[in-house]
Amino acid sequence: VELAQETLGVLGHSALAVLVSLACFSTAVAIVTGTSDFVTSLIGGSDRVFKLTAIVASLLGLLMGQLNVSIILDIGLPAIHLIYPVTICLILLNLSPERFASKKVFISVVSVVVLFSVVDIFKYFLGDGFSAQVDAYIPFSEQYLGWVLPGLIAFVSANLLQKKTA
Numbered sequence: 001v002e003l004a005q006e007t008l009g010v011l012g013h014s015a016l017a018v019l020v021s022l023a024c025f026s027t028a029v030a031i032v033t034g035t036s037d038f039v040t041s042l043i044g045g046s047d048r049v050f051k052l053t054a055i056v057a058s059l060l061g062l063l064m065g066q067l068n069v070s071i072i073l074d075i076g077l078p079a080i081h082l083i084y085p086v087t088i089c090l091i092l093l094n095l096s097p098e099r100f101a102s103k104k105v106f107i108s109v110v111s112v113v114v115l116f117s118v119v120d121i122f123k124y125f126l127g128d129g130f131s132a133q134v135d136a137y138i139p140f141s142e143q144y145l146g147w148v149l150p151g152l153i154a155f156v157s158a159n160l161l162q163k164k165t166a
Contacts, residue, residue: 032057081120085147089113093155100159108158109151116147 005013036053043049064072089109093101119138123131131142138146 028061032061078121078124081124081144082114082117085113085117085120085151086110089151100155102162104162105155105158109154112154113147113151116150120144120146 008016032054035057036050039053040046040050090106093106093109116138119134120141123134123141123144134146135142139149140146
């Protein structure tokens with residue numbers, strides 16, 4: 001905070017605070033409306049369901065906003081260790097040419113990435129002893145990227161097997 005005020009001045013610091021607040025607000029609105037829209041589509045399209053979901057999501061956000069950032073990270077980090085690798089793989093597979101990204105390739109790569117991401121979650125919960133053992137056997141595991149090489153191997157292997165059977 002002090003560094004921002006020294007480099008930007010009072011006006012710049014205030015402008016930055018407004019921009020960050022607007023970014024957080026727009027993200028919160030997007031999450032609440034996206035969640036409400038998703039739940040509404042699952043249940044049947046009722047306007048009442050949308051409003052109820054929006055209220056519940058807003059209240060949950062308000063309650064979670066009262067928690068310390070370290071507590072939020074402790075809760076969210078394991079989920080991030082699973083969601084981000086899968087998301088990255090899905091994006092890369094969708095950007096790949098169709099001949100390299102068949103349904104079997106998707107299933108193979110995502111399955112392997114989920115498996116190795118779960119290992120990262122275990123590292124998070126089981127601590128240093130387990131982490132040291134895993135890090136010794138899985139490349140990039142120390143940086144929580146132990147899914148990268150297995151995912152790449154699954155991609156190449158699935159494509160080779162697909163080419164062989166075709």
